[in-house]
Amino acid sequence: MSTDDAAGQRDLDREFMRRAIELAYLCPTSADAFSVGAVIVADGAEIATGYSRETDPKVHAEESALDKLGADDPRLTRATVYSTLEPCSRRGTATRLPCTDRILRAGIARVVIAWREPGTFVTNCVGVETLREHGVEVVELPELADAAMAMNRHLDLS
DSSP states (O other): OOHHHHHHHHHHHHHHHHHHHHHHTTSOOOSSSOOOEEEEEETTEEEEEEETTSSSTTOOHHHHHHHTSOTTOGGGGGEEEEEEEOOOSOOSSTTSOOHHHHHHHHTOOEEEEEEOOOTTTSTTOOHHHHHHHTTOEEEEOGGGHHHHHGGGTTSOOO
């Protein structure tokens, strides 16, 4: 990738992350879960969106977005997931797959996040590491972390 291509990709990443941040503001407020937004993009176009608690109190943003697409949707192998928070590596319930597992099963090769999961609800989240171990490119946009955390300021973010 040339320098110009890389700069253009970084601009697109910021644009779609800002869209994910907008979605995070739609989340019903919770005292025991983060508000997260997610956008799935393929071929430069948004193909699905989701946010925490969009369809039920336990649904995660990435899960909500992926649920809107068929598991065999051919665009998923060309897709990027933009999530305001690192995808979870484990869930509090055995009936729901962690978002990292769902991303891997979908064949998604690229994930962009704004901030990593703090120890507030899950100790030692390894979403980024798990994705990278399986060959997924993970890009972090720390310059948008404050904006992605803003709707979660009522929680302990340490």
